[in-house]
Amino acid sequence: MKRSIIIVFSTLLFAFSALADNIDTYKFSSVDQEQQYRHLTESLRCPKCQNNSIADSNAMIAGDMRLKVYELLQSGQTPDEVKAYMVARYGNFVTYEPPLLPSTLILWAGPALFVIVGALVIILRSRKRQPSEAELDAEQQARLDELLKNNGKQS
Structure with a gap:
């Protein structure tokens, strides 16, 4: 009985550690830059999930988009430039408020x-x-x- 409890707990421990690999950890140069990153990832829509932001999505494309947002912010681009890049790459769909166009x-x-x-x-x-x-x-x-x-x- 004791052995089966140990097996169950060790299995759960490994399952939770596997989930922890999916968490993005980025180092930011300032708190302001981290807030910009969080705001951008919350305001961009995942192309695969469609009703989730890239911050909330576990899709691979959302992970790639989060990484690209991080890289663009690290290279010194402004949040507007990052958003413009994402719109140019994925279309107006990635923004929750698409512009009024013909x-x-x-x-x-x-x-x-x-x-x-x-x-x-x-x-x-x-x-x-x-x-x-x-x-x-x-x-x-x-x-x-x-x-x-x-x-x-x-x-």
Whole structure:
């Protein structure tokens, strides 16, 4: 019994040490540079995971992107230059706030246009369904009046 407990604990120990290999450890020249790195890795989207930042993703491409951000910051580039490099390499998708361009205009205006068109369709269809008295011809109107009179006498 004692031996099996030792085996389980040693297996868990090795499993946790294997997970520790996946942690990035970088040395920064200043605290400001480290904060810039953290902010950049949180603001860039992983191309593989799509809903995670490269800081949160375990994908290999996210690891490569984190390394490239670190290297570019170490070479003296500003955060804007690093972001511009990533956009040039991976496209506007890597930013969580893509710029408003003619090619992305439908993405920005699409939902609003969809709601407006839907509201117009509902309004126009509801107006067509409401019959008005003007739509009845003289014969139909006379028959309606007679039915209303007969109904009033029965009660």
